[in-house]
Amino acid sequence: MFILKILIRNAFRHKLRTSLTILGITVAILAFGLLRTFINAWYGGVEASSATRLVTRSSISLIFHLPLSYKDKIRQIDGVKTVSWGNWFGGVYIDEKNFFANFAVDAKTYLELYPEYILSPEEEKDFLRDRKGFVAGQKLARRFGWKIGDLVTLRGTIYPGNWDFVLRGIYQGRDETIDETQFFFHWDYLNEMLKKRNSTFADTVGWYMVGITRPERAIEVALAIDKTFKNSLAETLTETEKAFQLSFIAMSETILMAIEIVSFVVILIIIAVVANTMSMTYRERIGEYAIFKTLGYRNWRIAGMIFGESLVITIIGSLIGILLTFPVAKIVGKMLSNYFPVFNVADEAISMSFAASIVIGFLAAIVPTYRAIQIRIADGLRRIG
Amino acid sequence: MPPIVEIINVSKSYRRGNQMIPVLIDINLDIEEGEFLALMGPSGSGKSTLLNLIAALDHVDSGTIRVGGVDITALSENELAQWRAVNVGFIFQFYNLIPVLTAFENVELPLLLTGLSRKEREEHVAMALRIVNLEERMDHYPAQLSGGEQQRVAIARAIVTDPAILVADEPTGDLDRIAAREILDLMDRLNRESHKTIIMVTHDPKAAERARIIRHLDKGFLNNVYSQNPH
Numbered sequence A: 001m002f003i004l005k006i007l008i009r010n011a012f013r014h015k016l017r018t019s020l021t022i023l024g025i026t027v028a029i030l031a032f033g034l035l036r037t038f039i040n041a042w043y044g045g046v047e048a049s050s051a052t053r054l055v056t057r058s059s060i061s062l063i064f065h066l067p068l069s070y071k072d073k074i075r076q077i078d079g080v081k082t083v084s085w086g087n088w089f090g091g092v093y094i095d096e097k098n099f100f101a102n103f104a105v106d107a108k109t110y111l112e113l114y115p116e117y118i119l120s121p122e123e124e125k126d127f128l129r130d131r132k133g134f135v136a137g138q139k140l141a142r143r144f145g146w147k148i149g150d151l152v153t154l155r156g157t158i159y160p161g162n163w164d165f166v167l168r169g170i171y172q173g174r175d176e177t178i179d180e181t182q183f184f185f186h187w188d189y190l191n192e193m194l195k196k197r198n199s200t201f202a203d204t205v206g207w208y209m210v211g212i213t214r215p216e217r218a219i220e221v222a223l224a225i226d227k228t229f230k231n232s233l234a235e236t237l238t239e240t241e242k243a244f245q246l247s248f249i250a251m252s253e254t255i256l257m258a259i260e261i262v263s264f265v266v267i268l269i270i271i272a273v274v275a276n277t278m279s280m281t282y283r284e285r286i287g288e289y290a291i292f293k294t295l296g297y298r299n300w301r302i303a304g305m306i307f308g309e310s311l312v313i314t315i316i317g318s319l320i321g322i323l324l325t326f327p328v329a330k331i332v333g334k335m336l337s338n339y340f341p342v343f344n345v346a347d348e349a350i351s352m353s354f355a356a357s358i359v360i361g362f363l364a365a366i367v368p369t370y371r372a373i374q375i376r377i378a379d380g381l382r383r384i385g
Numbered sequence B: 001m002p003p004i005v006e007i008i009n010v011s012k013s014y015r016r017g018n019q020m021i022p023v024l025i026d027i028n029l030d031i032e033e034g035e036f037l038a039l040m041g042p043s044g045s046g047k048s049t050l051l052n053l054i055a056a057l058d059h060v061d062s063g064t065i066r067v068g069g070v071d072i073t074a075l076s077e078n079e080l081a082q083w084r085a086v087n088v089g090f091i092f093q094f095y096n097l098i099p100v101l102t103a104f105e106n107v108e109l110p111l112l113l114t115g116l117s118r119k120e121r122e123e124h125v126a127m128a129l130r131i132v133n134l135e136e137r138m139d140h141y142p143a144q145l146s147g148g149e150q151q152r153v154a155i156a157r158a159i160v161t162d163p164a165i166l167v168a169d170e171p172t173g174d175l176d177r178i179a180a181r182e183i184l185d186l187m188d189r190l191n192r193e194s195h196k197t198i199i200m201v202t203h204d205p206k207a208a209e210r211a212r213i214i215r216h217l218d219k220g221f222l223n224n225v226y227s228q229n230p231h
């Protein structure tokens, strides 16, 4: 009780200095929380990926397609439950700025394979019945004000021309890690049109999505699929959905690494700032620590006062920082919503921020505490006056 | 009865650069229980050093100091902390109060190391503040008190645990004449009425007059001349 009283009073003895230090911690923790959230958002697709799904694509590159005929061969492989497929469509809605992911999928199997996209039974039925139908995530629908039955035209970039679609369903994510900005429509519709145009893309697919019976068999099944198409015209590369998502991220790995490093550098800097505050404090209080020792206070109590004061300052600063992280992340998330469909402050970011604040408070107090314990009473008392 | 403080062949030097400066040289001194002793001497003669050794704030280089029969030169740092809390009350020139604590809280500080309940502590603090006649100022912070009042709070803090010995290093050095007299009166009373053994460092002859015995330190030696004040 008493110790709490004295360390809070001590912490606010220099109101301006303490306020500035707290402000510094607040900003640092806010920056840290946002950077962590940013990194999480980047990995968002990976976290949401399922362990029971594999992705099969051309072993050369994603831009090379695979024959549609592979679907039956894949289906026959032991351990495979469902096979779906899709093509990246790359359509533009009115303006390039309105970017969102859109692709053609084999609708029935796709919905089976992705139960995390929640669609009402009526909407699902309407979508499956309408050749030109499409489904949008609720965030995307809200962004453009689309309602069920609306006609939406995309301008093809890979597949030239204007393509008309009718909104038949709006899905919700099962939880907040699920991307709600996707746009998918019938692969059959795309393929029909391509056939009409005698396109070389007809009857080819960008990638297969393979549902397997048990996650433990992922590697075994993936190897079996790739072995099946070895030495064929289009060799395949099969990996778990997670690995597939990670391969996209791998391209930006260095940037992520840099951001990660920056987030920790921010913490290092603030440790230096708080340590500086604490050593100024220490220098002013040498005499007082000597008085406490004179009265019979042992070193652990003195250490408690210094650590406590340091922790009071850092915890106040980081609590404010953490509280600010939520609204600020919301604003940043809105601004970046085209790039990061999911930009939520993860529990992990919060616990890391909090852990960081404890570490800051602790590290900053070590040197002053060490010195306060080392100094001999007689020397400390001589500094008074 | 044996003396309450026995200083036997004590020497102490400080390092200055790579040179050792002797401050106390082979000091021998006995102080009887209930004594009021003034240590005088020019500045830098080692008065504070000797007082700090008696009060276990510093370590001897050689020699022995026994206080109340305990050889304090043989105790560990933690044992000394505990020993000080029980046996010695401290009064300094600059009062040495904790600025963020009220008068009451400053006086309570030594009691927080004891097993006393909150209520008992309050009673003790009130009693100590009553002795120094500052009861009505107990909620004031040091900055809100005059020098003399701050020194009285410091005295209350020194006596609140009822130690046998009070050490005072220039207790009136920073006070005007009237305040100084009040403090000396108070110490006098503590010596006569409460039988505290008081060891006071001073270079003010007026202050030393109030002690019963005056010893002089000069260049690290304790003079054999010592005056005994008639009372």
Ligand SMILES: Nc1ncnc2c1ncn2[C@@H]1O[C@H](COP(=O)(O)OP(=O)(O)O)[C@@H](O)[C@H]1O
Residues within 6 Å of the ligand: A378, A379, B014, B015, B016, B023, B041, B042, B043, B044, B045, B046, B047, B048, B049, B050
């Ligand atoms: N901690 C210390 N380090 C170095 N020298 C010291 C220290 N303490 C005291 N001295 C020196 O010891 C001598 C005696 O000091 P002190 O006991 O404070 O004298 P007094 O109290 O009689 O004025 C002085 O020369 C002082 O500079």
Ligand SMILES: [Mg+2]
Residues within 6 Å of the ligand: B047, B048, B049, B169
């Ligand atoms: Mg001195």
